[in-house]
Amino acid sequence: MVQHDSNPRARREKLLVREMMASGETVVYDLANDTAHCLNRSVALVFRHCDGSSSVAEIARSVTMELDEPFGEELVRLALDELGEASLLEEWAGADLEAGVMSRRQALGRIGKGALIAALVPLITTIIAPTPAAAGTCLPSGATCSSGFQCCSGQCVSSQCV
Numbered sequence: 001m002v003q004h005d006s007n008p009r010a011r012r013e014k015l016l017v018r019e020m021m022a023s024g025e026t027v028v029y030d031l032a033n034d035t036a037h038c039l040n041r042s043v044a045l046v047f048r049h050c051d052g053s054s055s056v057a058e059i060a061r062s063v064t065m066e067l068d069e070p071f072g073e074e075l076v077r078l079a080l081d082e083l084g085e086a087s088l089l090e091e092w093a094g095a096d097l098e099a100g101v102m103s104r105r106q107a108l109g110r111i112g113k114g115a116l117i118a119a120l121v122p123l124i125t126t127i128i129a130p131t132p133a134a135a136g137t138c139l140p141s142g143a144t145c146s147s148g149f150q151c152c153s154g155q156c157v158s159s160q161c162v
Contacts, residue, residue: 008059008080009052009090019044028088036127037086042071043122046079050089056080079122086124 016029024041026048039047045066049059056076063071083089138152139145143161148154151161 007052007055008050008083010047010050010083011088011090015088028086030087033087034128035086037088038125039083040121040123042067042075043079043082043124046076046122047083047088050080050083052090075122082122082124086126 014031016031018027019025020027024044026039026044028037028039028047029035030037042063045063046059049062054062056073060071060073060076063076080089139150139161140152141161143151144159145151145156145161146159148156150156153162155162
């Protein structure tokens with residue numbers, strides 16, 4: 001069981017992680033449940049510092065230094081909550097277990113209007129990848145289609161695979 005005062009630890013197993021140097025974003029593909037997550041720069045930095053030995057305060061200081069912008073503990077907690085919802089953390093008890101997870105609106109209200117800079121607000125975009133069978137399915141010759149990409153032949157003529 002995760003302790004309330006535990007330091008956050010990122011999952012490392014069954015994940016493919018690619019950092020996009022140009023944008024600062026990180027793409028994480030979860031092999032366990034076929035989901036892809038795009039972490040914006042601030043969440044990516046928090047994720048990188050979730051080593052199980054750094055506290056929320058230490059992560060906030062590290063991210064502040066790397067962004068060269070103030071990134072407080074409230075933003076770290078918001079990022080951790082999002083990482084937890086995306087099942088990208090092994091350990092994280094949350095900011096306040098009794099009160100439940102803080103909503104994005106509550107966190108932003110607590111942080112203040114100055115933190116609404118788009119690059120600083122933690123954001124994770126998640127998509128569910130199709131299974132290999134679904135991704136590999138194509139329409140046979142004679143089937144109704146709207147694009148050549150749907151047809152096994154790659155050709156859709158007059159709404160029919162040829």
